[in-house]
Amino acid sequence: MSLKDKLVSNHIVLQESIDADSPIYDIRNEAIKTFEAEGFPTKKLENWKYTSLNSILKEDYGIFPSKEAALDFKDVKQYFLNDVDTYKIVFVDGVFSSYLSDTTHDGIDVCTMGAALTKPKYKQVIDVYFNKIAKGDAMDSLNTAFAKEGAYIYIPKGKVAEKPIQIVHFSTGENDVMMLQPRNLIIAEENSEVQIIERHQSLTDKKVLTNSVTEIYADKRALVDYYKIQNDKLEASLIDTTEIEQHKESIVSVHTFSLGGNITRNNLNFYQKGEFMDSILKGVTIIEGKQHVDHNTLVHHITPNCESHQDYKGIFADKSVGVFNGKVVVEKEAQKTNAYQSNNNILLDDTATINSKPQLEIFADDVRCSHGCTIGQLDESALFYLQSRGIGEKEGRALLMYAFANTVLSSVKIPQLKERITKLIAKKIGVNIGFEV
Template sequence: MSNTDFKQWFIENFQTFEKSLNGEKTESFHEIRKDALSKFSSLNIPSVKDEEWKYTNISPVIKHNFNIVPPKTDVAPEIIGKFLFDKLEHHLLVFVNGEFRKDLSRLNELPKDIEVGSLAVAIKNNHPALLKHFGKYAEDSNNLFTALNSAFTKDGAFILVPKGKIVEDPIHIIFLNIGGEEKFITQPRNLFIAEANSQVTIIEHYGSDKDGIYFNNSVTEIFVGENSVVDHIKLQEESLKSFHIGRMEVDQERNSAFSSHLISTGAEFSRNEFTTRFNGQGGESMLNGLFMIKDEQFFDAHTMIDHAMPNCNSHEHYKGILQDKARGVFNGKVMVRPDAQKTNAFQENNSILLSDDAVMNSKPQLEIFADDVKCSHGATVGKLDEEAKFYLKSRGIGEESATAMLIHAFASDVIKTIKIEPLREYLEEIITKRFNQ
């Protein structure tokens, strides 16, 4: 299928999507969708000739015709249980093939005025916070896949934490795609709003119970209000035949603190775009990532930390473990604008290649237009430390166990920064299974 066919497929099937809205196309929000479709039709499909896609060949994704309306499917609660990391002490939202499932979700007692639920309901009710924030951070005008998501926005997670409120337990959102014979696309659209002096932890979890072909095109917008604290964890455990393109845009106000942890093991092709922007002084931001890929999997992390205001701190550390013929990309940019004096920014990318056929492209970038700053960046790509392995073997530890221990220690650097202990244990178990420790 050609590039033109890929775009034409969605344009021609927009009416099919409109029919699935059950009359909602007469609502005012539908104008946003139609405007986004117009932008989608005018944008070019990215290619390796574009600097931002230099190492990322999109052709495996665009060769498919994905059904616009995913199939409805029954899901046993036990399947959801596979993706839980405690005894359901946290709040839980479940989406199956892009649709909110109230019967599988559970919200424990929440403080008054906190809203956690389906974006579709917020759209239906013309929620004021939705109209104020939707599309303000993840703009459609220069991103084909964001425009596609906006045009076909139907559901996703909506979280509003009002001023001064604290949500003690994590909010765990599971996006479960269950593929079969039918190839389909889901387009979750998430909006998380933490108003001034509030606090919340959100886990965005993408998984699959079957090895089907599907395309997950997600967009998440996060507003971190003045003096508020947001911890965000994204987990990708998807079908190894699936495709995942995710974009997260974060707006940080004065003295806010935001942390992001991306842990990825799934998808044949995945690209994650993360941007956080300081719109007030005194902000803190941390972006951590760990990807573990094998066979012929492809993973791409594109990050941007925009120091648009002075006296802000950022810390970014991404790690990769690549086996077989896997290919990875890390492109991290830290922008320090002219007025952003007293900026403190650290960025690092470390990757381990466990095969001669694995490939990693790393491009850490600093663009500094202020003179009173502390900034550093670096990248390493290599094999396991043979001296460390030799030391372990000399203590009677076998080759496989020594390798697994070193990998575990390398990966744990990222995981130990996650504050939720049951989630850390869940991730430790994934690493242990992956490398046969």
């Protein structure tokens, strides 16, 4: 049976297990129909031209975990940001782990989608927000059809989440090869603030496929900073879709650090609905071997006087492949838009590939939109400068790669996270440069 057929038949089982009165029963049914009609995306689709999922769709993935896997905190501590106090929402093989988590209902809700989708007190919010921003393409729909668990974060009007929130999804291998479909919903009401760190981490050498969808709703003047750490094992693939709706004077930033994994596809879509907003999309990709990272971004400027800033840096070694497909749409009404997009890449080997494709669709006449894309090698004269100061070639190259990626790191607002990522990058490059940041 193909994975698609397996998913469709498993969906019937899932629907039978839940109450037909559930607010999302019908939504799930619609979603599986869409997936069934469209199937997994192929390279024939313009948006998937450079990324093939074929190699990861052949596995006989388990759809529901059959066993509950227990993890000791000390064994997974390294995957958390520990030197700063945080809320934690942790899942093990798709199942919420209350033992590893630190949730709250004190003024804000930091809890699970499982609770939000089943408890009556959340029904009103779910009715208003769930699956409203998601575009409903095949992968989105597949996630919606199986949406059961994930993070639910609700920051009411005027509230500030005092601590960053860590969302961590572990896969253990206890349940053999798994397909995970976490679904996160983040609602930041007027004048609220929240910082979120998300990570998918496999603890096994067995294959894992994660199809994750996150919807973020930022109301007037809300400030949302979202950080994605993608440093998974080489057997783990991730399709990560993040859909963001912004309202007047809100500022939302998403930083994506792609350092590990097999195939990673990031769909990051911003919809601007209100004036004087800023959307910030940043990414650092450093990969090697046969790794593949695809950034597919969309910023839809619908209203006037807004800004968007995209800055993606990539360093590719060996036979790794990078894709940057950045689309900016400026509607006719969206006058005085400032949209910036930059994608800079370094290819360390002749065998590495980057496919960079900016797409600008501008229907307004009084706008400033810029995009720039560079593909190059490390600057040899800069390397000579470092060497002439006694810095060895290997360290010099590392220093230049670090400097190259740094413009993206500089906007990380959680200092401990910034330090952690700096160390991850230094480790990835294979050198301890020995300087503090």
